[in-house]
Amino acid sequence: MNFLAHAYLGGEVAEHRLGGFLGDFVKGPLDNAPGGLPAEVLAGVELHRRLDSFAETHPAFCRSRERISPARRRVAGIMVDLFYDHFLARDWAEWSALAAGDLPRGLAQFSAGLYAQAEALGPALPQRLAAILPRMRGDDWLASYREPEIIALALDRMAQRFTRPSARMALCGAGAELLQDYAGFAADCRAFLPDAQAFARRWRQARGAPSAPPY
Template identity: 50%
Template structure:
């Protein structure tokens, strides 16, 4: 999953949302937590990783990966992550319209940036470098535009992958099979929401065996 989907699936708990956004910037095992990572952020990072693992095995996500062209199949997961952020942004009112104070995508993204900026625990230095640009340019809401998805994929390929850049021009594949990717996303999201909620309930039961649900 990419940034917007992780933030959405994390739910209302601020530390889970921050961990969802920052998760890709922490490498290595989380037990014990790396130096400098507090327990609140750590729990959000664990949720992030479990959601990623769940997505990789979900039939709809796997189906989306097969829709990616053969020459880009190796980076298909990255592409589908960005494509799913696009559909979440496009259908935000329909999928997240009942979120208090966040029924508009821009409200959700503004709140998310605020939660990150005010998080009481230290954040990964590499993430802090990126976060300033993310908030200033509102990356999360920008995924609503296919051109922004295409630009993001080009940049990921340029800065994070070995050459030749297999992600260059990958945004075109979203438009070439738009309905298919959209159908997969709509099948995936309800299951992913249920899974994320189950992980959070599991965590809270472990913290307080007599408490079945979050307050």
């Protein structure tokens, strides 16, 4: 899952949603995380990591990886992450109604709240995210994921960050595969998300996560 799905699965606690959103930018043990991130944001990062592990063995997610062409299989996980964000963004009104808490039915409102929360962290915001947050907010990356061509563009941009030529070549143009089996990926995502929601809910219950009002 990419930024949007991780934030969505953070549930009713705004700090958990923020931790899910920025989880890819926090590396290493969380009990020694730099930057002074609040405890509940770090809890959201922990949930992000647990959801990544959950996804790796989920049957629907595995089916999606198998749909990726053999030439791109090494980057299949990255592709499926973004494909699922596309379907979540496309059907946001439906999925937001099924979420824990009272998430905004408008995706632009939800994403604006996340960007504002991230910006409010100030110096505690991971530097790599701080560097791209103005562009992310200005172009509203999360809401733009509803368009398949934006997914293709995002994958092409990711390709440029890889140092290995083989990985760059595998990701470049990878967005075309979303359209080649669009219904299959959509069905996989629809099977995966409720199970991921249930997993996140069990994690919150086991942890005794506090309820919080929506932002």
